[in-house]
Amino acid sequence: MNSTSVSRYARQEILPEIGADGQRKLAASTVFIVGCGALGGFQAELLARAGVGRLQMADRDLVEWHNLHRQILFQESDAASNVSKAEAAARRLREINSAITVESLAVDVTPRNAESLFADADIVLDATDNFETRYLLNDVCIKLRKPWVYAGVIGTVGMVMPVLPDLNGPCLRCLIPSPPQPGTMPTCDTAGVLNSAVGVIASLQATIAVRILLGTPPAEISLFQANVWNMSFDHVRVQRDEQCPCCALGKFEFLDARQVSGTTSLCGRNSVQVNPPQPVQLDFEALRKRLERAGSVSSSGLLIRFKADEGEMVIFPDGRAIVTNTTDAARAKTFYARYIGI
Ligand SMILES: [Zn+2]
Structure with a gap:
């Protein structure tokens, strides 16, 4: 660690909870954040500033104007170029x-x-917007015995719970045995979301992450809930379910499905994501040449944008595409199959 980085973290190292040893541990740590949007943006900024040495992130989506009120890593130029x-x-x-x-x-x-x-991750942080992915995170982290931190925010309310497999703590399925049925839960689209509620919940996730990385995790596992608007905060102790299919019986139903649904409607978007039927790495140059014969093609960053008479889509290097201006999955699949052909 050079002198610049020492002074940079001085106000953090002086904390008895962290210290110089703790700072070194953070520098040697790897955190995986699933989602770069609202929760993920706050978490990533806090952990980057705290000096976590390696941040890994994944997000399937593009920046849009309606993200900017709560997704703090993005600015107007990102939305304008739809990166x-x-x-x-x-x-x-x-x-x-x-x-x-x-x-x-x-x-x-x-x-x-x-x-x-x-x-490679020492801890995984939930910054997703859907239960399908959260149950997958739960399965993978219990199987790999990695800690992860569940969180969700809707309206003015948010919740957080750490899952610590090494301490035999409860997991997400001990708390909620199965994902809610699609369409039964409010979403950001239907209920909105307060940016400060996201900030509070993501800050708690980042704090729990730092504690786990330093080897001083919370002693008791609770589901913490906050209504930021009413200033009401409470936590409920969560017990491990000895019949839990995941952490007690070792059945990883969401991971073992291995089946990726062909299409996904994206939260808050008039768009459908189409997944390739098998893993693929596209030859972008060849694809671009092919598509140029069929419509208009442009690129921004690592994406190809394609527009034809019957629709438009953004294509990612992993073969996914987001077909815009439709919620019709069948139409999106047809459009994808016609031009990507995999
Ligand atoms: Zn469990």
Whole structure:
């Protein structure tokens, strides 16, 4: 650690909870943040400033104007150019702290790739916007015995719970045995979200992460809940369920599904994500030449944008595409198949 970095963290090292040893531990740590949006942006900024040595992130989506009120890593120029969140987040985090390593991928975290993505992480942080991914995180982290921190925010309310497999703590499925049925829960689209509620919950996640990385995790596992607007805060102790299919019986149903659904409607978007039927790494140059014969093609950063008479889409290097201006999954799949053909 050079003299610049020592002075940079001076006000943090002076804390008895951290100290010079703690700072060294943070510098040697790897955190994986699943999602670069609202929760993920706050978490990543706090951890980058705190000097966590390696931040890994994944996000499948693009920056849009309606993200800016709560997704603090993004600015107007990112929304105007509609870049991937992964790319915009990495750029901003490197400006904040050039001494750490930032690895940010524009991918969907799925049963196919989650285990390899999290392989190096000391802890995984939930910054997703859907239960399908959270149950997958739970399976993978229990299987790999890695700590992770669940969180969710909707409206003015948020909640946080750490999952600590090494301490035999309860997991997400001990708390909520199965994901809620699609369409039964409010979303950011239907209920809105207060930016300060995101800040409070992400700050708690980052604090729990730092404590776990320093080897001083919370002694009791609680589900912490806050209504930021009413200033009401409470926590409920969560017990391990001895019949829990995941942490007690070792059944990883969400990971073992290995089946990635063909399409996903994206939260807050008039868009459908289409997944390739098998893992693929696209030859972007060849694809670009092919698409230029069929419509208009442009690039921003690591993406290809394609527009034809019957629709438009943004194509990622991992073969995914986001078909915009539709919620019709069948139409999106047809459009994808016609032009990407995989
Ligand atoms: Zn469990």
